[in-house]
Every structure is written in C-alpha cells, then in structure tokens.
Amino acid sequence: MLEVMPTMSQTLTVNAPLTAADGELLTVKLAREHRNKQLKAVALVAPLAIFLLLTFLVPIFMLLGRSVDNPEVVTHLPATSQLIASWDRRALPSEEVFQAMARDLTAAKEAKTVPEVAKRLNMDISGFRSLIQKTARKMPLELAAGETMRDRFIQMDERWGDPDHWHVIAKNAKSWTPYYLYSSLDLRETKAGTPELAPEEERAFISIFGRTLWISFWVTVFCLLLGYPLAYWLANLPARKSNLLMILVLLPFWTSVLVRVASWIVLLQREGLINSALMNLGIIGEPLQLAFNRVGVYIAMVHILLPFVILPAYSVMKSIPPTYMRAAISLGDHPFAAFWKIYFPQTVAGVAAGALLVFIMCIGYYITPALLGSPEEQMVSYYVAFYTNVTINWGMAAALGSLLLIATMTLYGLYSKLVGANKLSLG
Amino acid sequence: MMSEKHTASDTLVSFRGVQKSYDGASLIVKNLDLDIRKGEFLTMLGPSGSGKTTCLMMLAGFETPTHGEIRLGDKLLNHVPPHKRNIGMVFQNYALFPHMTVAENLAYPLTIRKMGKSEITDRVKKALGMVKLDALANRYPGQMSGGQQQRVALARALVFEPQLVLMDEPLGALDKQLREHMQLEIKHIHENLGITVVYVTHDQGEALTMSDRVAVFKDGIIQQIDAANVLYEKPVNSFVANFIGENNTLHGEVVALHDQHCTVRLGNGDTVQAAAVCVGQAGEATSMSIRPERVRLSRHAEACENRLQARLAEFIYFGDHVRLRLDVAGQSGFMVKVPAGELDSSWKVGDKLDIGWMARDIRALDASVYTH
Ligand SMILES: Nc1ncnc2c1ncn2[C@@H]1O[C@H](COP(=O)(O)OP(=O)(O)OP(=O)(O)O)[C@@H](O)[C@H]1O
Numbered sequence A: 001m002l003e004v005m006p007t008m009s010q011t012l013t014v015n016a017p018l019t020a021a022d023g024e025l026l027t028v029k030l031a032r033e034h035r036n037k038q039l040k041a042v043a044l045v046a047p048l049a050i051f052l053l054l055t056f057l058v059p060i061f062m063l064l065g066r067s068v069d070n071p072e073v074v075t076h077l078p079a080t081s082q083l084i085a086s087w088d089r090r091a092l093p094s095e096e097v098f099q100a101m102a103r104d105l106t107a108a109k110e111a112k113t114v115p116e117v118a119k120r121l122n123m124d125i126s127g128f129r130s131l132i133q134k135t136a137r138k139m140p141l142e143l144a145a146g147e148t149m150r151d152r153f154i155q156m157d158e159r160w161g162d163p164d165h166w167h168v169i170a171k172n173a174k175s176w177t178p179y180y181l182y183s184s185l186d187l188r189e190t191k192a193g194t195p196e197l198a199p200e201e202e203r204a205f206i207s208i209f210g211r212t213l214w215i216s217f218w219v220t221v222f223c224l225l226l227g228y229p230l231a232y233w234l235a236n237l238p239a240r241k242s243n244l245l246m247i248l249v250l251l252p253f254w255t256s257v258l259v260r261v262a263s264w265i266v267l268l269q270r271e272g273l274i275n276s277a278l279m280n281l282g283i284i285g286e287p288l289q290l291a292f293n294r295v296g297v298y299i300a301m302v303h304i305l306l307p308f309v310i311l312p313a314y315s316v317m318k319s320i321p322p323t324y325m326r327a328a329i330s331l332g333d334h335p336f337a338a339f340w341k342i343y344f345p346q347t348v349a350g351v352a353a354g355a356l357l358v359f360i361m362c363i364g365y366y367i368t369p370a371l372l373g374s375p376e377e378q379m380v381s382y383y384v385a386f387y388t389n390v391t392i393n394w395g396m397a398a399a400l401g402s403l404l405l406i407a408t409m410t411l412y413g414l415y416s417k418l419v420g421a422n423k424l425s426l427g
Numbered sequence B: 001m002m003s004e005k006h007t008a009s010d011t012l013v014s015f016r017g018v019q020k021s022y023d024g025a026s027l028i029v030k031n032l033d034l035d036i037r038k039g040e041f042l043t044m045l046g047p048s049g050s051g052k053t054t055c056l057m058m059l060a061g062f063e064t065p066t067h068g069e070i071r072l073g074d075k076l077l078n079h080v081p082p083h084k085r086n087i088g089m090v091f092q093n094y095a096l097f098p099h100m101t102v103a104e105n106l107a108y109p110l111t112i113r114k115m116g117k118s119e120i121t122d123r124v125k126k127a128l129g130m131v132k133l134d135a136l137a138n139r140y141p142g143q144m145s146g147g148q149q150q151r152v153a154l155a156r157a158l159v160f161e162p163q164l165v166l167m168d169e170p171l172g173a174l175d176k177q178l179r180e181h182m183q184l185e186i187k188h189i190h191e192n193l194g195i196t197v198v199y200v201t202h203d204q205g206e207a208l209t210m211s212d213r214v215a216v217f218k219d220g221i222i223q224q225i226d227a228a229n230v231l232y233e234k235p236v237n238s239f240v241a242n243f244i245g246e247n248n249t250l251h252g253e254v255v256a257l258h259d260q261h262c263t264v265r266l267g268n269g270d271t272v273q274a275a276a277v278c279v280g281q282a283g284e285a286t287s288m289s290i291r292p293e294r295v296r297l298s299r300h301a302e303a304c305e306n307r308l309q310a311r312l313a314e315f316i317y318f319g320d321h322v323r324l325r326l327d328v329a330g331q332s333g334f335m336v337k338v339p340a341g342e343l344d345s346s347w348k349v350g351d352k353l354d355i356g357w358m359a360r361d362i363r364a365l366d367a368s369v370y371t372h
C-alpha cells in the first residue's frame, strides 16, 4: 500500500496521460473497448432490425410509393410521353405527337398492354378506355398521301381533336401522380395542376373518412367509460381476485375476432337472444334493430377493443400506491376531489395510451363493420379491401392506406407531444 | 405512574378500549387505552405486524375501530371522516404528488382551506424555509433525492398548521446517516412548533433519541409506555427488556419473594438477589434482565450484593470499548462492556472472572424462552 502511494501522487501531480498495464494509452484502450461493446450490441439487435425492415418498413414504403405510382402511360406509351412534355397545352399537340402515339399503340397492341393504358386513362375521363381500344385495334395505320396522322386520328374519332383528352395523356406522362391521393380526399387536379374539390355528386371519401373517425371516436369514448372504472376496481382488488377477473378480461383475446363478431350477430339479430329475451319479458313489443346498423357495430367493436383500454389503465393504476389518495385526504381534501386532482392525473398517460391504441385500431377496422354494419357503417378499410380485391386498383388502395397511416402518425405525434414530453415521465 | 402528574386537560388524543380486527376472527389491536398529551412526541415502537400502523390509521381515520372510542380534544373522532380531522400525515414513501411541483404540493392543503393567494405564497415559503428547501420550490418530486422528498413531505404535513401530526416510519427509506440527520431535524421542528407528534417506527434507536415517550407494542398490546430512559432502565417485562437496547438475561427459579425483592436460584445452584418486577410467587420460573454496563468485573465486583464466577469466552473489539462474552452459571452469551482503558491485559479466553452487580440493577421478569 505505502509503496504505491508516491507513484500515484506523482501521476496525479505531473498530470501525464494515463497508460494501461501494457503501456497503451488508456483513453485509446477505453475507446476501443467501448466500440467493441457497441458492435456487439448492434450484432445482437441486427436480426430483429432486418426482420422489421423487411416485414414492416419496406412494405410501408412500398405502400406509400404505390399511392403515387403512375407507370402505365410512361411505360406503354414511351414515345408519346416524351414528346408531349414539350406541348404548349393550348391547341392540339403537334403532328409528331400523333405519329408517336400511333407507333406506341402499335407496339402496345403487339405487347398486349393496351388494356392497362386504357384503364388508367379511363380513370380521368370515362370513355377513354373505349377510345384507346378502338384506336389500337386499327393499328398500324397506312396513311394516304398528303394525309397527316392528326387528321386520320380525328377522322377515326373526333375525341382525338379534343385537347382535354390530350391533357389527360400529358398529365399521366409522368411516372408519379397525386391523382390517387387527391381522389381519396375528394379532390381533383385542375388543368393548372392545383387541387380543387370535386363536384358534390362525385364526393365520397371525405364522408367515409369522417364516418371512420366518428365511429372510432365513439368506440374510444365508450371503451374509456367502461374500461376506466373497471380497471380501477381491478387495481384495488386483492391480488387473487383481480387475477381471476383479469382472465375474464383477457378471455376474448383467445377467440378469433371473426368468431366473436359471429356470436354478436347471433345475440343481436332480430330473432337473436337479446331480442327474444326482451320480448319474452314483455319489455318490448317489437324486436329492436341491434345488428346490421351503427348500434351493432358499436357494441361489437367496444367489446373487442375494451381490453386495450383496461390493460394499460390497470398497469398504471397498479403502480400508484394508495398512500397518494390518503395523503390528499389527510390534507383535507374530499375523497372525490382528491381522486380528480391526484389520482386521475397520474393515470392520464396510461389511459391515453390505451385510448390512442383503441382509436388507431378502430380507424383500421374492417371485419366488424363489414359483418355487423349496413353500407352506412363501412369504414376506410372496407374501401381499401374493395380496391384491392374487387377493382384491382392498387393506386386507390394504397392512397387510402397511406392516408390512414398519416392519420395514425399524426395522432401518435400529438400523443407523444401531449403526454410523452410531460413531467410525468420523471416521477 | 407518570400520567398521574398530568390532568385530563393536557390530553390531546385518547384511545379508550379500542379494538381492531380486519377479518372478524383475530384482533390486530387488543383493547388499547392510550392518552397522548398536548405537545408530546410519542413514538409507537414494536416489531413488524404488531399493529402500530393500524393504530395510526385509526387515528387518521383511514380505518375504523371495531370497538372503543378515539377522541381528539373533547371531540369524538369515530365518525369524523378523515378529510375533516385536520391531522397532518407523513408517509414512508413520501406520497408527494408527482405531477405537482414542490410549491404546488405545499399549496394543496392551503387551497382546499380556501386561503388567499398571498397567504398561500407566504406560508409555502415559510414551510420551505423550515425544512431548508427554499431553492427547490419549482422542482418536481421526481427530480429530488429521497431526503429532500421526505422534507417536502414533512413541510406539507405541517404547512396547514395541524395540532397533531402522524408519521409512519417516515425515515424508513433513507440511509443511516441521512436518517440520523433527519431525526434531529424532525425533533427540532417539533420543539419549535410545539405540535403533537405521533411517530411510528420499528427502529428502537430512533424511538429513544426522538421521543418524549415511547409506547412499546407487541401483538396489538402496549407492553409499556414511558420515557426513553425509564424504558431502558426499568423495563416491565422480558419483551421490553430484550426489545430495547442491549440486555443480558439469566434464567432461574424464584425461591423467595418479599415486597420488591426476590431471591432467584440459577441452574448451577447459585442464588441472585433481584428487584421483583414481574414475578408472581415463589417457585415460578423467571428471566432476569441486567444491562451490560451495570455488570462490574473482578475488583469492582467486590462491593456488590450479587457476586458470581464467570468464564471468559470471547473478546470483541469496538474501538472505544471492548465487549467480553461470558458464560455465567452455565448460560452463555452474557455480555459485559469494558472501557478500552480499563481492560486488564492479563485476561485471556478461558479465564475465570469475578463478576457482580447491585440487586436493584437486575430485574426479575416473566420467564422468556430459555435459549442456550
Ligand atoms: N388492510 C388490512 N387487511 C387485513 N389485515 C391487515 C390490514 N392491514 C394490516 N393488517 C394486518 O394487521 C397486522 C398489523 O399490521 P400493521 O400494519 O398495523 O403492523 P405494523 O406494526 O405497522 O407493522 P410494520 O412495522 O411492519 O409496519 C398485520 O398482521 C397485518 O397483516
């Protein structure tokens, strides 16, 4: 011990750089060890990161990409797309454009890609499909002497003489388009390229989004109203009882959503258990309309999503010792007031997390409204499924999906701003 | 004994025949009679599960007694809800509201009492000054150390000037040094404000240093309630003798009993004169209690009424003093303290020593479990 002392004090007073036992500079050695540790950590996390990347991030970016992807015209009418870019967009395009169109359509006819182009252009102006198909069928064209391709086209169908049709081609001659996103919000692109609201009779999606948010809002409210007191009760019960009841709360998780919805149909339909029970008791004379409307959707969705409020609420409530309430009461506050001022604020973060979870799950809900609702209850997801499965319109499906995603992210951002950055996290 | 000197008007809190049972089968508190005097620092001390917290909770109003009366001043408390009792309380886990700053925590009871803004500010400031935390008014509890939080809790229990403050193991979560520091601080605050404090702990050192009186609990019964020195010098039964401070026990049988004195025969046939405190009649088994510092050794033992031979079994070094572990009358584990300067260097393990003590210093108590 004593022999070491002088050396130590020398090192400290001289302030020379510290070295490790093998003579290497200590700072270098420590830095290397630190780097090794980090590498190890990365290696441990890498498999999960790759998995997430492939199954989560990549699909999301592909989805976002799909919603603005516009390959049909660019790929299948390449020459036209190139030339029409320099069109002044007032009079008809030049003769070269018409000739390029003829060439492209001929090639497309051989490659059998005409229907794809036709379908895409038909989205902007209905009837464009038949125009393209009719024209392509006539390809290749033999021009008489002195005849221009433009005249020939217009002669074939006078719509070729309408600049609006060429506008649509010009608009879609880019490999991306806001068209699907605009459509999902009931907007359309003006000739100047700015968005405007579609005419009233063509609007659909704003009200569908509105309905989705509205249903989700009420489901969340009902879940909170039912879940909060239940979680409070569970959290204040002796452990043995609360564990048992918790199993009941979790029980629905062990059956598939489809089965649960089907059993709700059995319970709620006109001749279902609830109606017949109420009728037999003489409480009602006519069966109540409980299924295939808003009421049925609310009942089933609240039932399915309730655990997502109860579980986070329960876990924060469990972590609040009863002494907080006792302290507040001993300071002279009425128990009810103390609950609101002391207990409730401490549960807000957890309960809000649960509510957010429910809301986010709601806005993507599909099965329950599809089975238990009327057309009036169908939410955004229904239309996503509709566009993917029925009309095979990936652009619209992806655009609606992207908007849902954006709504979710916005909500999450709002939540973390309100709750995450709160001082509660310090307590 | 001491309570006779005090009149009823000095009493702030009185428990009369209070019983408490949680399950209806066993009594956690059995027939508690206790008077707490105005301005007193009373500590409830006892092993875990002895019902201290339960008593405190009944006083605070969070539990209701199954029997008996609790009075505060001349008001019957039994049916007063806890938020109307105006009793300050300090909890072991501090129970500071985590979403409020220190100042907001302190203002909480004052806002409830509908005080004006400026008065609240003044009082909060004063209370923070009292616990020396003026600089931390705007911190959240989560940003403070345990000791600081405990001071805030203390200030919050005092800021609305209750006449009675209850503390349930308030220092239990602090480390030893901080705990000792806080003990003094709480004691000083008590002296300065003249409030009545009921304090619960199972740390006997804490109880002895802080309290005017200590009530020793066991199994829901107060075994003894007295000032610290009385408790230490004159324990009324074996439990108190063993629970408070260091104690030597000698087991034996009472052979003669007259008045305050008795003669006890030890296992090896030796007899000892002792003060009869908790013995019934001759022929009964008894456990005698004597404090280590009352035992005299060799030369000093000559003048004692009781003299015995002991075998030196071990030296234990403590710096300022040395403890000798002795075998006395066939019973092991008998400790004697010797100041370092008085240690005879010729003593060694296995030596026979003369030991002795005055008859008044050894107390014959109820027989405790005899362990070798
Ligand atoms: N709410 C309750 N319900 C049922 N039993 C209880 C309840 N509170 C306390 N008890 C029981 O009452 C007995 C005394 O408990 P109490 O908390 O008063 O002890 P204590 O002296 O404060 O102990 P500690 O020093 O460990 O805090 C214990 O056996 C305990 O299990």
Ligand SMILES: [Mg+2]
Pocket (backbone or CB within 6 Å): B052, B053, B054, B168
């Ligand atoms: Mg306790």
